[in-house]
Amino acid sequence: MLNMPETDKNIVVDRYSKRYKEFGYSPKALGWDKGKQDLRYHILFEEFNLENKSILDIGCGFGDANKVISQKTKNYTYLGIDIVEDLINEARKVYKNKDNIDFIIDDFLNTKLDKQFDIVVASGIFNFKLQEEDNYIFIESFMKKAFQLANDGFAFDFLSDKVDFQYEHTFHSSPLKILEMGYKLSNNIILKNHYMPFEFALVVFKDNSFTKEDTIFKRFKNEKKYYRFY
Template sequence: MFSESDKSNIIERYTKRFEKHGHSPISLGWDKGKQMLRYLVLLDKFKLENKKILDIGCGFGDGIKAIEKYTDNFTYLGIDVVPCLIDEANRNNNRENVRFLCSDFLCDSFVEEFDIIIGSGIFNFKLKDEQNYDFIRKVIEKSFKLSNVGIAFDFLSSKVDFKLENTFHSEPTEILELFYEYSRNISLDNSIMPFEYTVHGFIDNFFDKSDTTFSSFKSSQIYQNAIKLEK
């Protein structure tokens, strides 16, 4: 979990942004307006129909707009440690299938499980009292334990020529190793934005030994096309 000092810094940072910018991606640190793109990339590898989704560090809950591009049939819980962001999310929520809670993912217990767990931008803030990799490891571990289908997070890459003082840029290979501790079925995508990448981890590791292909992939159009071409 966050130290009290790190948590206070995060709450203060985003509260000041919200007081200045209101309900805007700028309040969440997305100054370049790519918030929806990030969410769509996080969600694109999952079948979202009738799924229960947990959005860690949900901010205003804007990720719901991205989910609704795929399906209207879902259940959503958004959590964030910043009270004013959750208050704003609740003020704008009129959906019965959507809930928002002010919650610390690592500190709080969850009696329910989720199909899909996502988080956008939650690892971008450089912590002072804890190693960022330790924090990332704990979030990944708990997410895999609570998820029935898979998890997805985005990261700032270390493969950059400029870093801000308060941002954390992770080494992609180290993040991959953390994911591989819990699943073989992993995807890292650095093909969308040059200085950010997204990692998906899937619970279903089962594969057919006759062709060493993940069973979950066999319903994909790519696999079906390959089978047709090989006949």
């Protein structure tokens, strides 16, 4: 399994530690605008039933995915993982009285997790151009491990390359390439590009099964939003 290069890891830790010292507990410390962070997590979670589910949040920052999850259900367990110690220490303060919420400081690709999770998400972690590794190889390694760990599926978001301007330090993913990576894992996937013009999300479901009679995914048929049209 590919590990994040030390040079890139140090750059990320230094960047967010400096922002945390400047902005404290704020979306600005993570490079987000207030409100958009919640929208991104809503997009990642909206295709999943969160009731009594276990959730892994990669690059969790302050763990504020819990603000979105808790609006949908109170019955869940959450593990946030991040390489930035300052962010995890703050997250532990914010959610110290929540027995269902836990955090670890570690590199997702390098750490050995001894359990499965129902849902795996990651928001904003693929937005910076790596210095010592190909970003697409890095992304695909995350996808493969997340898929192995997930019972229901995973959802990641990305900056899109369908833009007319890019900063030198940011990485804008091709939706077509990301979609192709998703199809290597499952045929039951969703690419979302309807919520922001310059970002998109990929949702990959673990359950590929369908009924031969109507060739409709069983997972889709079991969702409340499914209706018979024939």
